[in-house]
Amino acid sequence: MAQTKTAKEPFVHVIRKEDTPMLKKWLIRIFAVVAALIVTGVLVFAVTGINPFKIYSSMITGSFGTPRRIRNTIKLMTPLLCLGIGLAPAFKMKFWNIGAQGQMLVGALAASFVALTFRHLPGGLLIPLMGLAGLLAGAIWGVIPAIFRAFWNTNETLFTLMMNYIATFAVMYSVDKWKGESSGFASFKQIAKNAVMPAVLNENFYICTAIVLLLVCLMYIYMKRTKHGYEIAVVGESEKTAVYAGINVKAVMIRTILLSGAVCGLCGFLTVSGIDFTLSSTMNNGFGFTAIVVAWLAKFNPFTMIGTSFMMVFFQNAASEISSMNANATEYLSYVISGIILFFLIGSEFFINYRLVFRKNHEKEGK
């Protein structure tokens, strides 16, 4: 850019950079996390009076302190990672599917309905049937906004957001109806034993984890190595380019969101069958929203999402550990802590994608 010497030349201006080396990218991110941890430590100390170093060490023990905690970390990561995988192709296409929460809930609802209706079927038949129901329900819930987006350009962010709340109330309504006289929805372990995922090494959720890890690999291959994946990337870059290249944008959009919704619906099925064994509108404590962050931080790469979903669970565990330390600490601090760390990570992307250029011919000669 020409250096016109006018009085109004800004002190600093911003230019885009495309070629940040991998090492530098990670250094920036690590720096962001460290800065966030310092801020968190100071803040938590100011609010609760807990020694910051005790806070940091509790972060480690919260996730790894005992074998049970390690198992619990994996158990929490499983649905979160699954939802992140579901969102990846949609986000890659720049289709802002904020509806993972709703797609997961209807998936869980459909799976539970099948479980209760056909509770006498053998598990080998019932569980796949539940999975199928979850997949279909999630896909349908996702494709409704996608159809309107594809044909009438209806804003998908707002549409999918609204669908979440309809799903939440639908689940609350069904739980109310199905629980009958009892105070809550009973565990499938009591009312539909055949719907419970078989235990491996004494834990029912290990099969779910294995399924999700398989999905990670499949989604990676789908997005990086297939024609479909290529089309998604082109549509995401520019819909106009995609049209010139002869890609049927509407078809790609609908196909991709069917897949995205189906994976989120599958997560609902995995949760009711192998993790919670029950249906609840608050299942997976709002992971449908957390997954948006997981997918975005990982730049939609399924393998990187293993890391980002671990990070989210790690901070959640840390905070529940801190919350039991004294009367000034509460369970809600976990949201504050992960919020601060995410703000820093979100902000750090700027320094990866842009470069600051300071004004020349100034006392502070910079580059």
Place this chain on the structure above:
Amino acid sequence: MGIIWNADSMLGWIVMAVNFGSVILYGAMGEILTEKAGHLNLGVPGIMLCGGISGFASTFLYEQSTENPSKFVMLLLGLVSSVVAATLAGLIYAFLTITLKANQNVTGITLTTFGAGLAKHFGSVISAKSGSTAIRSAVADDVFNAKIPFLSTDLGVVGKLLFNYGFLVYLAVILAVLLQLFFYRTHQGLNLRAIGENPGTADAMGINVTRYKYSAILAGSAISGIGGFLYLVINNVQWSTALDIEGMGWLAVALVIFATWKPVNAIWGGYLFGFLSKAGAYAPTFITGITISQNIWSMTPYIVTIVVLIAVSFRMKKESRPPAALGTAYFREDR
């Protein structure tokens, strides 16, 4: 199935609808201002929570610390602290999405999680300190729920229907009208709308895009914050973790669409949303022979919002559509 008319119950329902509708209206007005600048702020529920807890904490702690709390100080404290906290929360969003060009959806959702955590944390700590789960500021209740004398009591049904609210409810209507005039009758309003439609063109016209965006988002957050505090006011300035400010915040995001980005439409839209969200408690006195669950009623605002969203995208009328640049970061060199 039959329908019974019960005037008293209907009056109670409408008063409830207007009160809760005003909370949603404040949230929506803030979000309209933000979206007109081209920014979709999904952090509104979090901002409302921050405003709510800050207004509550300051009035409650003031009442606890003074023998004779002044009503005027109470009024100032409640409003100023909710506005300041909400603006600070908005500043996080504004800095990340405008200056650092971060993804708006991700930033907004994080802000909601953060704000909700902050509000609930401080709420529980204050509750635990005062040894009670239901803590309340009685003086703030008196101040903010003061009704218009004579008009609210001596005019029968009309008085109860029209003059039976705290002043923040009337302020919401005035603010909505002013906001509408600002968007469509002032030069600055036109500039702001231009930025929301096409920031590149607005920039070329010599409009300071960054300054407008910051102003709109911060002012919008402040307005939403008052909504969070109003939610506490209509609950007699009593804090409990059961309060659902977050739910009101999401309804506010929905109301923006329902009102097709026009503050004046949001007035009656807000009352309608309030009416529907309280239907579970009141409708059974009117409808016999069939019970409709609260959960079904709670769904309805979202369903009508989707219908409006679809209808708006079918119609070619441009002024009813979302701002064209909504959700995208503006980078000058990308023009």
